Amino acid sequence: AQSVAQPEDQVNVAEGNPLTVKCTYSVSGNPYLFWYVQYPNRGLQFLLKYITGDNLVKGSYGFEAEFNKSQTSFHLKKPSALVSDSALYFCAVRDAVTGGGNKLTFGTGTQLKVEL
Amino acid sequence: EADIYQTPRYLVIGTGKKITLECSQTMGHDKMYWYQQDPGMELHLIHYSYGVNSTEKGDLSSESTVSRIRTEHFPLTLESARPSHTSQYLCASSEYSGRGNTGELFFGEGSRLTVL
Numbered sequence: 001a002q003s004v005a006q007p008e009d010q011v012n013v014a015e016g017n018p019l020t021v022k023c024t025y026s027v028s029g030n031p032y033l034f035w036y037v038q039y040p041n042r043g044l045q046f047l048l049k050y051i052t053g054d055n056l057v058k059g060s061y062g063f064e065a066e067f068n069k070s071q072t073s074f075h076l077k078k079p080s081a082l083v084s085d086s087a088l089y090f091c092a093v094r095d096a097v098t099g100g101g102n103k104l105t106f107g108t109g110t111q112l113k114v115e116l
Numbered sequence: 117e118a119d120i121y122q123t124p125r126y127l128v129i130g131t132g133k134k135i136t137l138e139c140s141q142t143m144g145h146d147k148m149y150w151y152q153q154d155p156g157m158e159l160h161l162i163h164y165s166y167g168v169n170s171t172e173k174g175d176l177s178s179e180s181t182v183s184r185i186r187t188e189h190f191p192l193t194l195e196s197a198r199p200s201h202t203s204q205y206l207c208a209s210s211e212y213s214g215r216g217n218t219g220e221l222f223f224g225e226g227s228r229l230t231v232l
Contacts, residue, residue, distance in 0.1 A: 043208075044159075044223040
């Protein structure tokens with residue numbers, strides 16, 4: 001079985017400061033990992049993904065994520081937060097070997113609030 | 117920009133009415149999904165399809181039904197809506213994982229249903 005944990009319901013950060021949104025995962029094989037963002041009353045938008053290769057993945061809007069196999073983590077980061085980054089962020093995983101039926105397993109989401 | 121469309125975006129109806137939420141994608145994706153999401157909360161997979169004439173129940177039990185007569189179209193129907201069905205419904209699609217792709221999901225903008 002595959003699972004994802006986002007331990008923080010909400011993260012608050014001041015504009016201009018670095019931000020981190022945490023994600024840990026569990027799969028039986030190798031993971032495919034994803035981050036999505038959701039703005040109010042909108043669908044989910046893809047930010048970035050880790051498939052293989054470089055552990056640091058760069059994505060949209062200046063976001064990046066670091067894959068850490070030993071810690072089974074895939075934390076989302078941004079060097080300098082913007083107020084417009086305030087949104088709901090979802091981490092997701094799929095087992096690369098079994099495929100999970102091609103179904104992604106999503107975390108419970110983390111609400112990011114960036115304040116002036 | 118993903119080409120997956122949901123209509124209506126917002127719907128307010130009375131109890132007992134039959135409703136259909138439309139979802140169409142122009143990417144030729146084999147797999148399509150319906151998620152239910154309460155405001156600011158986690159996603160629950162309620163239906164998915166691996167291709168034409170294929171439909172499966174998701175992880176969360178739902179009184180809704182789906183059909184997949186054409187590749188591009190995956191409508192969701194509630195025969196008799198109740199206030200407990202009030203929620204946001206998100207449609208998504210992905211390529212078939214057998215081609216070695218990563219199973220990234222593309223989401224529509226969502227349909228927010230309110231049943232009075």
